[in-house]
Amino acid sequence: MEGSESEAIFDTLNLNPQLFINETLNTVDDLLNDAFDFYLQEASKLLKVEVTDCSQELTKGVNYIRNMIQSSLDKRLAMWEKYCLRHCFTVPEGFSLPENDELLASSSMIQDALSDPAVDAELDSLRNKLTLVGAETDKLNSELKELERQSASSGHCAGLINEALQLYEDTSVQEMFQEMMQTATELRVKMKKLKTRQAEKMEHERAERIHNSLTDYFTVNPKKGLSNAKLDDLHEFLAELKKM
Numbered sequence: 001m002e003g004s005e006s007e008a009i010f011d012t013l014n015l016n017p018q019l020f021i022n023e024t025l026n027t028v029d030d031l032l033n034d035a036f037d038f039y040l041q042e043a044s045k046l047l048k049v050e051v052t053d054c055s056q057e058l059t060k061g062v063n064y065i066r067n068m069i070q071s072s073l074d075k076r077l078a079m080w081e082k083y084c085l086r087h088c089f090t091v092p093e094g095f096s097l098p099e100n101d102e103l104l105a106s107s108s109m110i111q112d113a114l115s116d117p118a119v120d121a122e123l124d125s126l127r128n129k130l131t132l133v134g135a136e137t138d139k140l141n142s143e144l145k146e147l148e149r150q151s152a153s154s155g156h157c158a159g160l161i162n163e164a165l166q167l168y169e170d171t172s173v174q175e176m177f178q179e180m181m182q183t184a185t186e187l188r189v190k191m192k193k194l195k196t197r198q199a200e201k202m203e204h205e206r207a208e209r210i211h212n213s214l215t216d217y218f219t220v221n222p223k224k225g226l227s228n229a230k231l232d233d234l235h236e237f238l239a240e241l242k243k244m
Contacts, residue, residue, distance in 0.1 A: 006090045017089035021081050028077065036066045 010017060040062045049055045 009091050010089065017085065021084055025077055025081070028073070032066070032070060032073065036062060 040059065043058060043062065044055060047054070047058065049058055
């Protein structure tokens, strides 16, 4: 490509295809070297050969693979370089650059189109609308999440209510409830009877104690009787009865 018409045209435009190709090749070489350096480092860690004699053998093996891949890659990149120089960076025969005035006019038209105030204003308006739409979208998403949370909570409550109603409507539950009511009624009747018996028993025991007291009194004082009893004796006897 050196000394050709294409090179002269690219020089006019301040472009250097060969420089672009060289930088690309250098970038590929750097990536390849970094990749194999990382590969060697990780392999040493996994095999635990950082400070052993096997480290040198591992380095030789990795370098062998690197050289093999580098050789194949260099051949393919050389073919790619030739293809670019022959097809991508050549201009058709008879090609000529526009005059400087035409270039300046074209550049001015492009600059005017890029700096049109109406277009800038429309772009700003679209950006503002996009910002508002984004904010509205975030708000709607928040409301949607809140509705989903409330819906899930309502669904859970409804499920609990339905389960309770189903248990209430179940025949076995109704029978169990009726049995509990009947048992409670029978328990109340039995408690009432027990209280009555206890009251009767207490009254009977009290009457028996009174009878025993009278018997004891007349046994001790057989000649007195109630008509012959003194007032103090009667008061003493009544006091004893009140204690019972």
